[in-house]
Amino acid sequence: MKYCSLCGSQDLIFKVPSGDSLPRYICGGCETIHYVNPKIIVGAIPTYKDQILLCKRAIEPRKGKWTLPCGYMENGETVEEGAARETLEEANARIVIKNLQSVYSIPYINQVYLVFNSELLDLDFSAGEESLEVELFNEEDIPWSEIAFSAIKFSLETFLQDRKEGNLHITRVGRYALNKKDKF
Ligand code: ZN
Secondary structure (H helix, E strand, O other): OOOOOOOOOOOEEEEOOOOOOOOEEEEOOOOOEEOOOOEEEEEEEEEEOOEEEEEEEOOOOOOOOEEOOEEEOOOOOOHHHHHHHHHHHHHOOOEEEEEEEEEEEEHHHOEEEEEEEEEEOOOOOOOOOOEEEEEEEOHHHOOHHHEOOHHHHHHHHHHHHHHHOOOOOOOEEEEOOOOOOOOO
16 A cells, blocks of 8 residues: 555555554544555356356456455445346346355455355347357366366355255355365
């Protein structure tokens, strides 16, 4: 941080505020403590019967790879609204949100994914601006080597396992582990 986003002062010090446990940027001009917290990414597993809707990314990072509809949560919306909005934006698809399927932390880039089970309301979907293609996949046709993000792989794998076992009501909790060999 180079200057205070509230008052514009460049008089910033990085230190532990009293009563806190971690260092923060503190503005010497207006005394604001600037907290920086993880970003929330919301997404959905849109299903139609046994099929799952995936989007091929039209933008970096991981352009050309497949993903579930997901993106940064916006201010002023709920997580469910965010997941439905992303599905509409990326796949022009309307869904009914069900339960929370997974929570996945990526501490090294300060992201948390929240992915919901959902059902497509109809088959009237198409590629949105951030997608090259949008397709329904049977389980056996999922392009596992072409999945864009570790969080999406985790979500799909646990979804399929839980569906097979009749446990879709469960919320799976996972994390990206840097020390574990992970091709993502
Ligand atoms: Zn300031």
